[in-house]
Amino acid sequence: MENIEEIQCSISGDKYYKINHKSGLTIYVYPKEGFLSTYALFGAKYGSINTAFAKEDGQQAVVPDGIAHYLEHKLFECEDGDAFAKYAKTGASANAYTSFDKTCYLFSCTDNFEESLKILLDFVQEPYFTDETVQKEQGIIGQEIRMYDDDPNWRVSFNLLGALYKNHPVKIDIAGTVETIAEITPQKLYDCYNGFYNLHNMALTIVGGKAKLDVVLPICDKYLKESPEKKVESTFPDEPAEIAKDYVEQKFPVSIPLFQLGFKEPVSKERLTDKEMAESEILLYAIGSGSSQMYESLEKQGLINNTFEYEHFEGPFYSSVLFGGESKNPKAAAKVIKDYIENLKVRGISEKDFEIAQRAVYGENIAALNNNGTVAGILMDNDFAGREIFEYIKCVKNATLGDINRRLNEQFDISKAALSVVLPL
Amino acid sequence: MSSIVRKSIANGVSFNSVNEERFKTAKISVTMFVPLEKSTAAGYALLPSLLAYSCKKYPDAISLNRVLSNCYGAGIGAYCRKMGECLAMTLTISGIDDRYTMQGEKISPELVDLLCEVIFNPKIENKAFAEEDFNQCKRQLIEAIDAEYNEKRIYAISQLTSAMCENEAYGIKRYGSREDVESLTAADMYEYWQNALKNSRVEVMMLGSSNPDMAQKIITERFSQLQRNVPEIKTEIIKDSTDVKSVTETSDIAQAKLVMGFRTASAEPEDDTVPMSLTVAILGGTPSSKFFLNVREKLSLCYYCAARFDKLKGIVIVDSGVEKENIQRTIEEIKNQLADMQKGNITDFEISSAKLALVNNLKSSQDTLSGTEAWYIGQMLDSKLSTVDEVVNALNSVTKETIVKLANTIKLDTIYLLQPNSSKEAE
Numbered sequence: 049m050e051n052i053e054e055i056q057c058s059i060s061g062d063k064y065y066k067i068n069h070k071s072g073l074t075i076y077v078y079p080k081e082g083f084l085s086t087y088a089l090f091g092a093k094y095g096s097i098n099t100a101f102a103k104e105d106g107q108q109a110v111v112p113d114g115i116a117h118y119l120e121h122k123l124f125e126c127e128d129g130d131a132f133a134k135y136a137k138t139g140a141s142a143n144a145y146t147s148f149d150k151t152c153y154l155f156s157c158t159d160n161f162e163e164s165l166k167i168l169l170d171f172v173q174e175p176y177f178t179d180e181t182v183q184k185e186q187g188i189i190g191q192e193i194r195m196y197d198d199d200p201n202w203r204v205s206f207n208l209l210g211a212l213y214k215n216h217p218v219k220i221d222i223a224g225t226v227e228t229i230a231e232i233t234p235q236k237l238y239d240c241y242n243g244f245y246n247l248h249n250m251a252l253t254i255v256g257g258k259a260k261l262d263v264v265l266p267i268c269d270k271y272l273k274e275s276p277e278k279k280v281e282s283t284f285p286d287e288p289a290e291i292a293k294d295y296v297e298q299k300f301p302v303s304i305p306l307f308q309l310g311f312k313e314p315v316s317k318e319r320l321t322d323k324e325m326a327e328s329e330i331l332l333y334a335i336g337s338g339s340s341q342m343y344e345s346l347e348k349q350g351l352i353n354n355t356f357e358y359e360h361f362e363g364p365f366y367s368s369v370l371f372g373g374e375s376k377n378p379k380a381a382a383k384v385i386k387d388y389i390e391n392l393k394v395r396g397i398s399e400k401d402f403e404i405a406q407r408a409v410y411g412e413n414i415a416a417l418n419n420n421g422t423v424a425g426i427l428m429d430n431d432f433a434g435r436e437i438f439e440y441i442k443c444v445k446n447a448t449l450g451d452i453n454r455r456l457n458e459q460f461d462i463s464k465a466a467l468s469v470v471l472p473l
Numbered sequence: 474m475s476s477i478v479r480k481s482i483a484n485g486v487s488f489n490s491v492n493e494e495r496f497k498t499a500k501i502s503v504t505m506f507v508p509l510e511k512s513t514a515a516g517y518a519l520l521p522s523l524l525a526y527s528c529k530k531y532p533d534a535i536s537l538n539r540v541l542s543n544c545y546g547a548g549i550g551a552y553c554r555k556m557g558e559c560l561a562m563t564l565t566i567s568g569i570d571d572r573y574t575m576q577g578e579k580i581s582p583e584l585v586d587l588l589c590e591v592i593f594n595p596k597i598e599n600k601a602f603a604e605e606d607f608n609q610c611k612r613q614l615i616e617a618i619d620a621e622y623n624e625k626r627i628y629a630i631s632q633l634t635s636a637m638c639e640n641e642a643y644g645i646k647r648y649g650s651r652e653d654v655e656s657l658t659a660a661d662m663y664e665y666w667q668n669a670l671k672n673s674r675v676e677v678m679m680l681g682s683s684n685p686d687m688a689q690k691i692i693t694e695r696f697s698q699l700q701r702n703v704p705e706i707k708t709e710i711i712k713d714s715t716d717v718k719s720v721t722e723t724s725d726i727a728q729a730k731l732v733m734g735f736r737t738a739s740a741e742p743e744d745d746t747v748p749m750s751l752t753v754a755i756l757g758g759t760p761s762s763k764f765f766l767n768v769r770e771k772l773s774l775c776y777y778c779a780a781r782f783d784k785l786k787g788i789v790i791v792d793s794g795v796e797k798e799n800i801q802r803t804i805e806e807i808k809n810q811l812a813d814m815q816k817g818n819i820t821d822f823e824i825s826s827a828k829l830a831l832v833n834n835l836k837s838s839q840d841t842l843s844g845t846e847a848w849y850i851g852q853m854l855d856s857k858l859s860t861v862d863e864v865v866n867a868l869n870s871v872t873k874e875t876i877v878k879l880a881n882t883i884k885l886d887t888i889y890l891l892q893p894n895s896s897k898e899a900e
Contacts, residue, residue, distance in 0.1 A: 060497065060573065082495045085837040130770075136761035136822070139829025141837070158836035159829075187773030194728040195776055195794050200623050256840075301725040303619040338538040347534070353613040354522075355620070374620055404542045411545025411569045415498045419841065445575070473725060 052261070057438035059445065060417055064427070064437075065261055071272035072247035076427045077264050078255040080420060084158045086256030087420035088165055090172050091152035093251075093432045094244035096222040097364065098149075098282045101243055108283075109239055112231040114189075114224015117146040119237050121185050122177055123153070131171040140164040148218050149363045150432060156421065161258040162267055169252075169271040175241045177234035186229060193223050200300045200470045204372065207296045208308040208468035214292045215285035218366050247275035253427040255420040284365050289314040289464065297469045305471050307378030309385055312464040313367040319433040320362055326409075326443035327455040328360045328369075334397050334405035334452070335389065336371060342388040351381040369459060378469040389460050397456065402449045410444050477849060477858070482689065483696035485703030486675040490685035491845055497573055499581060499681025500842045501588055501688060502550075502565035504850055505673040508704055509558045509642045515649030516657055516665040518553045521562045523602060523610045523662060525551035528590040534606075540587065544580045545569045549591060556854055557708035557741070557785030558642040562669060563850075564592055567842070570682055581681075585688045593670075593695050600663045607659040618651050625891060629730035630792055633889035636720045637734040641709050643786050672702050676853050680842045706854060710787050712738045714886035721890045729800055730891040733791045733807060738882035740787025742856035745879060747864060748871040752879045753782040753789055754827040756814060761826040763810040768793065774803050785854060789883055797893050804888065814880040819873060828868055835861050835868075 050070050056063040064078035080086075096116050103109045124131045124144070135142040140157035142164075153172050157164050196202045209219040223229075254264055291312055320328075335342055336358035346352040356373035375381045416422050426437050482488045507517060531537035541547045547568030554561045566588040571579045596603040622628050631646065638644030648654060677692055679685045714736045739749035757764035757780030764778040778793040795803045838844035839861060852858050859867075 080495075083840050085833075085840045132760040132765075136759070136826035136829070139826075139833040141830065141833055142760070156833075156837060158833050184773055188769060188776055191728065191774075191794060191796070192776040194796070195626075197727045198625055198794075301622075303622045304616055306623070333542075337542065339535065339542040341535070344533075344535045347609065350612060353616045374616060374623075376616075404539055407544075407575070408542040408546030410575065411547070414569050414573045415546070415567075418496050418498060 055436070055438060057441065059438075059441055060414055062417060067265070069268055069272060070274065071268070072275040072277065073268070073272055074251045074431055075264070075268060076251065076253040076431070077259045077261055078253070078423055078427065079259045080256045083257040083420065085156055085420060086161050086254065086258040087154065087156045087424045088168055089152050089154045089253045089424040089428050090168050091150050091251055091428045092244050093149065093249050094151050094240070095147050095149040096220060097217040097284070098244065099217050099220070101280055101282045103239055104242055109243075111236055111240055112224060113220045113228040114222070115232055115236060115240055116151055117223045118185065118189060118229055118232050119240055120144050120146045120151050121189060122182060122237060123172060123175060125176055125181050126171050126174055127176045131167060134167045134171070135164060138164045138167070146222055148222065150428065152428060154421070154424070162263065165264070165267050166271055169267070172245070173273055175238065175245070177237045179234060182232060182234050182237065189223065189229055190226050193226055193229070196221070196223060200302050200306050203298055203300065204306045204308050204468050204470045207298055208310050208370070208466060211293045211296045211466035211468055212291050212310045212312045212368055213366065214288055214290070216287045216366055217284070218363065243280040246278060246280065247272065248277060249280060251428055251431040253424040253431075255424045255427070287365065291464050291466050294466050296466070297471055299473050300470045302470060302472050304374045305376065305378050305469055306372070307375050307381060307467060307469045308370055308372035309382045309465060309467050310361075311369045311460050312466070313369070313459050315365055315367050318364050319435070320367060322435045322440045323443045323451075324455065325360070325362070325435065326440055327447055327451050328459060330402070330405045330409050330444065330447055331397070331452050331455050331459065332358050332360055332369065333409050334401045335392070337405070337408070339404055339408070340401070342385065345388070346381060346384050349380070349384065351375055351377055351384060378467065382467045386462050386465060390462055393457060393460065396453045397449065399449055402452055406444065406447060410441070413441050413444055476860070480689070482677075482693040483699070484701040485673070486677070486696045486701070488677045488679070488685070488689050488692060489849060490679045490689070492682065493680055493842065493845070494682045496681065496842055497570055498567055498842060499570050499584070499683060500565060500567040500846060501585060501679045502563055502677070502846060503588065503592055503692075504561050504563045504676045504678070504853070505669045506556070506676070506706055506853070507560050507562070507669065507673045508706055509555060509560050509645055511642075511645050511649070513665070514560065514645050514647070515653035516661060517560050517562055517669065518648040519610060519614050519654065519657060519662065520665050520669055521551035521553050521564055522614065523607060524564060524591050524595055524666070525549045526606050526610050527596055527603070529594045529596050530590050532596055544583055545574060547580070547584055547587075549587070553647065555643075555647050556851075557783075559706045559708070559854060561850070564588065572682065581683045582687065585691055589691055589695060595666065597663060601658070601660040602662045604659050607662060611654060611657060614648060614654055615651060618648050618654065625724070625726060625730050626792065626794065629732045629889060629891045630790060632720070632722065632891070633732035633734050633790065633887060636718060636889055637788070637887035641711070643708070671699050672704055674703050674706065676850060678846050678849060680845055708740070708785055710740045711736055712787070712882070714884040717885050718887040720887065721892060723892045723894050726891065726893050728794045729797050729893060731793045731795055731800060731803060732889045733804070733885060734887040734889070735789040735791070735883045736886050737782075737787050737789060737879070737884075739784070739879060741785050741854065745875075746784040747867045748875045749879050750782050750784065751827055751831060751868055751871050752876045752883075753780050754831055755819060755823050755876065756780045756811065756880075757791055759827055759830040761823065761830075763814065763823070764791070764807065767810055768803060768806050772802070772806060774799050774806070778803070778807070800890065800892075808885070811880065811883060815877065817873075817877045819876060824873060824876065828871070831868055832865050835865055
């Protein structure tokens with residue numbers, strides 16, 4: 049039975065619909081009154097970390113690194129031509145991306161929304177892989193990988209993940225390597241497709257001027273093919289609480305060093321809750337934003353510049369906090385951050401720092417609702433993580449200083465910190 | 474699209490407001506336009522970030538940042554962009570709209586006040602910026618200049634531009650040079666600040682749901698106290714190219730970066746910049762462009778091969794990342810695709826899909842405040858302001874004949890190559 053739930057937010061005045069479609073797909077429709085464009089995102093809960101899983105026949109499959117991303121590229125190809133060529137007739141701006149835990153296909157358009165949505169639903173449900181087409185992509189993806197090889201920001205991040213995680217596949221490059229993608233065959237692509245591109249394992253999110261039930265649902269009813277109810281089980285190796293190593297460096301043709309300092313959080317469940325995520329966002333703002341004493345101290349000592357960033361990096365069975373940017377002296381910057389956090393764990397976040405951070409994070413989350421693409425991405429992420437966009441804003445508003453200080457102790461353990469640096473040649 | 478209300482509020486200063494109820498945020502920006510010159514580029518590049526760093530009322534970065542955070546995470550943006558042969562210095566503040574505050578309080582007056590404080594009331598002592606703040610911002614600008622080399626795609630495009638336009642103001646880097654930044658003093662910056670306020674063209678933009686009267690009044694008062702001159706701003710256009718210049722550098726990288734610069738006969742204030750933007754989109758601006766379908770999809774030579782058109786300078790820049798051994802083949806294929814177009818080999822499908830894609834981008838840009846702001850600021854140096862609908866109509870009426878005619882004015886001028894060292898080959 050199909051059911052439609054309306055979810056409202058009294059704070060922002062926004063609302064959206066969540067539909068459990070008879071095909072097995074969960075659909076989110078988020079209207080944006082007066083918007084000219086509409087953004088649609090069709091995603092599978094399948095990313096670079098899903099390298100081991102049980103196939104349809106029950107056999108355990110281990111697939112080459114980078115195959116989810118390769119599959120994303122190849123799905124654009126249909127038996128009757130390329131999906132880009134079809135979108136070229138509607139004017140939609142289309143793309144796709146693969147991350148650690150999901151693969152998403154998107155378009156944004158101002159005209160011909162219905163036709164573009166048909167194209168999206170159609171090509172994602174119609175895999176077409178041949179030896180020849182799979183072979184052709186080696187050159188293009190090979191150059192994409194080489195481009196990342198030359199990107200010091202990309203390298204400093206993956207080197208850090210390799211230092212933080214011993215076994216979790218989050219440490220593997222999303223696109224794989226030139227060697228691993230050479231092992232990809234049409235059969236392996238079909239195995240992954242059949243396992244993960246089941247509508248029960250996917251979501252569709254639509255945000256914008258044309259995000260209306262009477263526009264979206266008739267197209268979904270017509271073009272979604274009912275998926276058998278089955279659940280693909282990915283397997284993840286056990287990940288110890290300990291880090292693999294506390295320091296990693298790479299020499300690179302750069303003129304200023306880069307660093308990333310990560311703190312690994314022990315994780316016992318697949319995903320964190322809205323409350324934990326909201327608390328983390330406030331906590332990290334209080335620690336690392338331009339309004340913090342830590343930022344001021346790092347900046348005054350000349351150890352960071354305005355490229356400094358922080359992130360709560362969270363996904364299936366992993367969670368860590370990352371600080372990074374350009375620095376003349378990455379080791380000294382890392383020491384200031386670690387000392388500051390160690391000290392903060394003793395004295396706690398102050399009431400004033402908490403209030404400022406809470407107001408700022410509240411404002412940033414309200415502001416994020418402006419953007420169709422951002423909202424569509426959050427809805428997708430939340431569907432896969434079991435979280436809800438408006439509940440999250442409520443958690444930000446209701447967070448207390450006690451919650452934030454509790455989270456500070458959960459999330460930061462100095463003995464689980466690793467530093468990754470990229471140094472000039 | 475909400476229409477723009479434009480008023481002159483002082484000599485060379487316009488106040489533009491766009492009433493928008495659709496967004497959760499509001500935005501105000503002040504953009505000062507000055508001619509791009511070698512001797513002043515570095516000072517003007519530093520000025521916006523120095524102004525945004527602190528002010529008399531909030532005398533250090535942390536106190537200013539904490540006020541902004543407390544205003545629900547409002548942010549001050551400061552940047553300096555090259556627009557043709559002009560520098561556009563922008564200071565902008567954005568924050569949530571008054572309708573969405575936690576207790577229904579109004580924050581928009583405070584946002585206007587904060588923006589005015591940083592622009593008009595910086596921390597000045599004895600006709601110089603505070604030394605500590607100045608040194609901090611200067612260090613960060615020098616690091617930003619150094620970091621350009623970290624991002625090879627951006628670095629390669631910047632090097633192509635400098636080489637191609639070495640005798641034109643356009644060839645000056647956005648930040649001037651590292652040496653020029655190093656030699657700046659806190660007293661120099663006082664002069665740059667005064668010059669920017671007094672000798673510039675200024676565009677103020679206010680976007681959001683609040684009434685613009687209060688902001689307009691405050692900003693008018695500030696600017697009308699100044700003795701202002703408005704400089705002439707123009708860009709030198711070179712429409713032809715005789716010899717092809719070639720510049721090669723090496724670096725310890727895996728993938729070669731190829732950038733090709735072309736001259737065209739279309740630039741503001743000519744009336745064919747819209748058809749030229751369509752011509753360049755057919756060549757390499759969309760996934761159904763000639764470059765994407767041939768250089769990438771058919772020959773599998775690269776992941777990206779893109780062409781973009783600068784309507785203020787009238788040049789086209791094409792860039793790609795390729796294996797070292799494929800460089801010549803890629804250059805030839807790019808030339809072939811252009812030559813093909815010049816012969817008139819353009820399908821109706823290529824034309825219609827490029828039109829649809831450009832129309833989609835134009836219309837979509839109105840769905841964000843920054844897109845709306847960029848739409849108008851991007852036209853401030855043009856001969857006239859157009860609405861999105863006007864440009865859409867102009868685009869849709871472009872014929873194949875016009876495209877072929879314009880394609881024939883695109884002339885290769887310079888090829889820049891960042892090549893891998895031999896040690897990185899065949900890894």
